[in-house]
Amino acid sequence: MPTPARVRADACPGVFATHDAADGPLARVRLPGGTISAAQLRALADAAEACGDGDLHLTSRGNVQLRGVTRPGLAGRLADAGLLPSPSHERVRNVLASPLSGLRGGLADVRGLAAALDDLLCATPELAALPGRFLFAFDDGRGDVAGEGADVCWRATGPGSGTLLLAGGDTGRRVTRADAVSTLVAVALEFCRIRGTAWRVAELDDPAWRGTPVPRTEAEVPAGLIERDGGFAAGVVPRFGQLSAGQARALAQFGTALVTPWKSVVLPDVPADVFDRLGFGGTALGTTACIGRPGCAKSRADVRADAVFRPGLRAHFSGCERRCGRPSQSHVDVVAEDGGYRIDGRWVPIDELKGCL
Missing domain, CATH: 3.90.480.10 (Sulfite Reductase Hemoprotein;Domain 2)
Structure with missing residues (x-):
């Protein structure tokens, strides 16, 4: 829906x-x-x-x-x-790309596609009208950024081929790597033309903007020393x-x-x-948090001071129901309330927080 x-x-x-x-x-x-x-x-x-x-x-x-x-x-x-590069477009330059592409894994090398899209985006005056939350993505086939909620995404199916995703759904439209940038820009232009008051593709009523849901892939958060051809990268x-x-x-x-x-x-x-x-920075950390108090007036707690870290725990601490900055991957949902936190829907007092995670 x-x-x-x-x-x-x-x-x-x-x-x-x-x-x-x-x-x-x-x-x-x-x-x-x-x-x-x-x-x-x-x-x-x-x-x-x-x-x-x-x-x-x-x-x-x-x-x-x-x-x-x-x-x-x-x-x-x-x-x-x-x-x-373009003050008129600065809020709409939202582009993800698989960060390990060309370094390790993946079906295609998407390096350079984000920069090419940015150049064309900034050179297209009509796209300055895109909502600031509209998101582009280039996924090298491993499924990492395809699951990050992009409005329009090119996902590789081979070194020079890919498929077009809209709001995370596969449209079945096959697009070559060479045409990926121009295709995403064309979709964004059409969205600007028909969007009305919608900010995101998922808000459109037209079934033509739907695709077959793609199963999520748990993204690998690059951490530590990463072996690559001819040397090392680091997360x-x-x-x-x-x-x-x-x-x-x-x-x-x-x-x-x-x-x-x-x-x-x-x-x-x-x-x-x-x-x-x-x-x-050499170790993966499973716990994340919004800015909390005192940085946010809406937060009910200093969530970063209260956050719990332990091996294997993937949790996000939020100061209020907006859950700013929460990861798209599966995680324990921890939301501040008066006197305590609600953990995956279950309220616990602040002094029992660590024992419940």
């Missing part, structure tokens, strides 16, 4: 239209395909210190947020770093997806980085002693 179309204005944050959080304005910086060069990562670290709270906050769409942006100059810094998993400016600069010493939809970072080409040199 389609979900009801939206009646309120699209307030998805960007750089020019920030979100007013309890800890100050929040700016979201889009990174199509999660790709960020070493120079851009350093520029973001500098901007976080100069304009915000000093940290980079990774998102579940492979983007970066800066919080507490109370000092001027952010847009100029990002533009100088090449992170704002860096910062606690709560939050990097200090210093940690971001440490990552930049290894060149281009890929921010994943699982609030982690892939470094495609690293030495075997990368984690000795970094000093952090």
Whole structure:
């Protein structure tokens, strides 16, 4: 069943239209395909210190947020770093791509497709009208980003072939890799033409925008040293997806980085002693959380202080029913309420929290 179309204005944050959080304005910086060069990562670290709270906050769409942006100059810094190629399109550059593509596994190499889509997206004036939550994706066949709720996705079925997914459903339309970018842009243009008040493909009533549901694949969160042809890559998993400016600069010493939809970072080409040199991020962490108090006025608790970590636990701690930042993969749902938390629907007092997880 389609979900009801939206009646309120699209307030998805960007750089020019920030979100007013309890800890100050929040700016979201889009990174199509999660790709960020070493120079851009350093520029973001500098901007976080100069304009915000000093940290980079990774998102579940492979983007970066800066919080507490109370000092001027952010847009100029990002533009100088090449992170704002089209101010009119900056909120609609939402593109996922399989982060391990071309490094390990997968049926096709989707590297370069996100950048090509971004170029065409920014060169198409009509697509500046896309809602800020509309999401593109390129899946290399392993099924990792195909399960992340993209409105339109090209999923590889072979090195040069793939299928078109709409809102996670397979349309049966076969598309070559060479035509993937132009096809996704054509779908987005048609969506703009007919969408009415809908923000997402799943909100459309037209059955032509439906496909056969595709079984979910549990995504592999890249963590630790990753063997690849001719060397190593690394999956860096910062606690709560939050990097200090210093940690971001440490990552930049290894060149281009890929921010994943699982609030982690892939470094495609690293030495075997990368984690000795970094000093952090070599172990997968199953617990995630929204920003909680004091950063969010709607949160009922400091969920990051209350969060429970233990081996094998996959849980998401939310300060309220909005469940911001929750992962798409299966997890234990932990939502703050007065005096305690509701764990998968069962209320427990705060002093019993650790014993129930």
